[in-house]
Amino acid sequence: MSELQPTEIAISINGTTVSVDAGTTILEAARSAGVEIPTLCWASNLTPVNACRLCVVEMEGSRNLVPACSRECEQGSIIHTESERVALNRKMILEFLDTTNDLSESTELQEFIVRYEADSSRYTEPSQMKDATKIEDDLFVRAYDRCVLCYKCVEACGDDAQFTFAISMAGRGFDTRVSTEFDTPLPESACVYCGNCVGVCPTNALQFKKEFDLRQAAQWEPERQKTTETICSYCGVGCTLELHTQDNEIYKVTSPADHSVTAGHLCVKGRFGWQYVQPPTRRPSSPDMSS
């Protein structure tokens, strides 16, 4: 450990030499060189857990494929990000997820499925995650049949953002689920309703109630939606909010992941305290004298 690490190292990605600072991950190096690597459990505002393995790449000299999201570049590494072997592995991971979960609300995964020619029809009666949707409050729902166990919500609830630790992975193997202790309903758990878990969910397993209701009522119309940036009006921190609206009605609030103050995370007020923006449409026309 006493040797000094070189501050800049050179690696080869798909035949092109890329020079990066020591400590850079393969994913960062590739993106700096304009090479795109698909990810699922990685997010810019969370610690990599390299659980989904979608970002695996071939590193010459390594028996197994390595996860680009967390593996740091080593001087002289020769990396292949789209070899036949890499493509087969990604195809299989996508087939595994597609045969297990409802991925219909993840446009990114749908694109990957097409790109890597994942073919779920090869499997006969595969076991699936068929959990019923948990609706315990008016703020968000948990549809674990869409949950790919990417750990993002657990990280956001824990020491990557909120430090509330209301949820954890529970169980083991295929029966692993994101859960509170003894599956206690969220309102009775340690949850503080910051909604940061919903903010990082890649498959819409965690979904704002308003969006869920619109989808359930078959009134989900992406072409009538827009996003408006504003500043949260609650306290002096001044978090940037993105108000997602359909026909001028808010259905979700997020913050940009690259925002210097929020890193994409909000508190309960910024995330859910927007009802006052949209007062009830029926305003009283005369004073209520009944009491």
Next chain:
Amino acid sequence: MSDLKYTDATPDSDEREAVDYLVSDPPVRRESERWVISGLGRTRDTRHLLLPGLHQLQNVKGWISPGGLNYLAETLQIPAAEAYGVASFYDLFQLEEPEDGPLHHVCVDPVCANRGSGSYIEELRSEGHRVHESPCLGQCERPPASFVQMTGAENQDLTSTTSVDPQFFSGATSRLLRRFRTNAPTRLESYKEQGGYEALKSAIELGGTRVIEMLLDSGLTGRGGAAFPTGVKWQSVANHQSAPKYVVANADESEPGTFKDRMILENDPFALIEAMTIAGISTGCEKGWIYIRGEYTTAADRLARAIAQAYSAQLLGEAIAGSSASFDLEIRQGAGAYICGEETSLFNSIEGFRGEPRSKPPYPTDIGLFGQPTIVNNPETFLNVLEILNYGVDHYRSAGTPDSPGTKLFCLSGDIARPGLYEADFGITLRELLSNAGGVDGVLQTVLLGGAAGCFVSPQQLDVPLTFEDTKSHDLTLGSGAVMVFSTEVSVRDVLSRLAQFFRDESCGQCVPCRIGTVRQHEVLLQIGDSKADVENVALLEDIATVMTDASICGLGQTAASAVRSALTLGLLDESRP
């Protein structure tokens, strides 16, 4: 107002007492202290007590109740959801109130299944007992293996309930098993009479640098399956100046067909203690941990008694054997999770987290237990260290081959005349080994070498010398030294589906290739079992095997397809077979 929120469920007095007994110095004693010292900040000091605490709760009530879990978690300042996440990871912890009576865990893995575990389970159930169909219990030499989990009393493994003598056999060379026959395992004097603690004396005289040189010269490699050079590992940790550093004995042995570590701990516990002490003082590690699988109750008990005696004789603790060195040793019991035999999962398990493996690199010798440099070795590897120090490098290398020096323990089970633990020089052939054990019971169909993560060997391959280099060149693996023998009476389809079920049950669920791949592999195998092994299904199996091997985080997923692949290569699933 606290910084961690718990539900209203409260413990009863038994649960409270069990936790209080365990935790004498909790991070936070009073509610108001949280504001001052921030409970979570000190979690690190006590979180490793979570696993022992869960064992206590499970034992006093027969399950872990919401109130008990709350009390334990709050005492240790662990978020309730995380404590639940840990408890629900292990097979030996129940999280729903069960019916009364002990819980019988009966092995349903191939060897025990072929030797009557099914009818034993039926018998137990008909008598009204609760039964859990368990993965391999490491008692394969006396099938069907079982383990009884009690409430309010000591759990019982087969060693404590039967009077069968341990079955062990040495060929020409008896080294690792030299004390087995004559040793009284829980008496320090007996161990010393057999030459015990001479190696520690030499190690103190020689000094750490010389000890490590001897290990390097001896060519000793790890016996847990990966065969990494032990001297290199020790040297790497010795070179780290950062304190503290740790020595860990990985006695989580859960590989189907493997029972050598249990036999070592039951019959020669002081040898492990002595060898770990040598590791500690030679590499500057101040503390050792022995992680022993939860089902090995006799082994854990004997080991605990041996440790206590070593402390009273000043062979552990401060100023060991009159030197200035100090070394402490602690036991941790697993709770039914094969994955915790993976070294980084084992660290997480000791630290009080879910037993999910970590990414490597960094390797344990740099960042291991509690983030510190750590030596992890298998008990068999540790016993070899004593041989090298007691008898010298030349003598050590006089057995075996230049690339695989010394002797190896083999666990023989299944259709064999004398199942048991065998010691043989590296280079013995499988044919010789089977004949030493009295020959095959019936007509040999195949041998599963190296456990569930190993490979099938055909009767035509019996002359391959059992060394690391020869098995590797034949695409085989010695693995943990498990040798499971199957006669033509056995259905290989059934064996394969049980192995696939084993991996499906034991995957930790962290990474997608293993969490879902082990399930798909099992499903496709069952479908092949129904019809003929059609081209598409075989191709699909091969693709599943590829992604598990290439892209899984740890060795479990990376080897989960190994046995299935080798069975297909050998044609063991062909139509003409049973």
